[in-house]
Amino acid sequence: MSIVRCDRCSTRIDTDQDTECEVYVGNYKRQHTTEYLCEACRYQLEADADYHDALRAMAEYEAERSAAE
Numbered sequence: 760m761s762i763v764r765c766d767r768c769s770t771r772i773d774t775d776q777d778t779e780c781e782v783y784v785g786n787y788k789r790q791h792t793t794e795y796l797c798e799a800c801r802y803q804l805e806a807d808a809d810y811h812d813a814l815r816a817m818a819e820y821e822a823e824r825s826a827a828e
Contacts, residue, residue, distance in 0.1 A: 765797040772797050 761774040772780045772795060782801060785791020796804065 763795045765800055766794040767796060767800040770797040770799070 763772050763774055763780070764770065765772055765780075774780055774795075777798065779801070780795050780797065782794050782796045782804070783791065784794050784804070
């Protein structure tokens, strides 16, 4: 049994029970790291990524609409 702390909120994580706690964070180029994240922080990370994807899609839509006019 290994206990680690979440790198974002310091919650204790049992790595044997939460096998998805080790998360690759980055852009697969230069800025990347592997972090231990609890379930709540992983959910927040995914929600933030979804939010930024939605903003990017909206900006692309607006740019295409402006170019068509």
